[in-house]
Amino acid sequence: MIKKCYSHNKHAHLLRSFFKEYKEELVNHISREDETVFPYAIKIEDNYLSRDQTVQEEQFTEGYTIDFYRSEHNNIEEKLFDLKNIIIKYLPSPENQALCSKVLSALFILEQDMNDHSRIEDNVLIPKVILMEKAVRQ
Ligand SMILES: [Fe+2]
Numbered sequence: 157m158i159k160k161c162y163s164h165n166k167h168a169h170l171l172r173s174f175f176k177e178y179k180e181e182l183v184n185h186i187s188r189e190d191e192t193v194f195p196y197a198i199k200i201e202d203n204y205l206s207r208d209q210t211v212q213e214e215q216f217t218e219g220y221t222i223d224f225y226r227s228e229h230n231n232i233e234e235k236l237f238d239l240k241n242i243i244i245k246y247l248p249s250p251e252n253q254a255l256c257s258k259v260l261s262a263l264f265i266l267e268q269d270m271n272d273h274s275r276i277e278d279n280v281l282i283p284k285v286i287l288m289e290k291a292v293r294q
Contacts, residue, residue, distance in 0.1 A: 161250035204288040233270040
């Protein structure tokens with residue numbers, strides 16, 4: 157998009173670096189969830205369902221609680237919102253309008269997906285894990 161829509165704009169590199177930062181943030185967010193949060197939620201659920209009293213909490217959670225995740229959970233959709241605004245409000249008319257519209261359209265869809273992602277985590281995953289944690293740790 158930058159090459160084909162803003163090749164003559166001297167500030168277009170700012171868009172590239174903003175996008176690069178957003179991408180890193182998104183990848184880190186997803187990795188943390190895949191490597192830590194979701195395996196933890198599955199272990200808590202397994203323990204909750206099996207009610208295996210022989211397994212001590214520390215053996216499977218290593219002190220982790222969903223509260224750590226909730227407190228560090230950043231809203232990845234906010235930066236995406238900013239990215240869209242930079243393109244719409246602050247960049248000049250693109251050289252390739254059709255391509256720019258396609259990219260913007262994809263960003264709107266991604267934003268909707270990320271909003272759904274966050275809403276499910278905040279309203280379904282976290283409350284469910286909190287309830288299971290309470291039951292398991294009684
Ligand atoms: Fe998330």
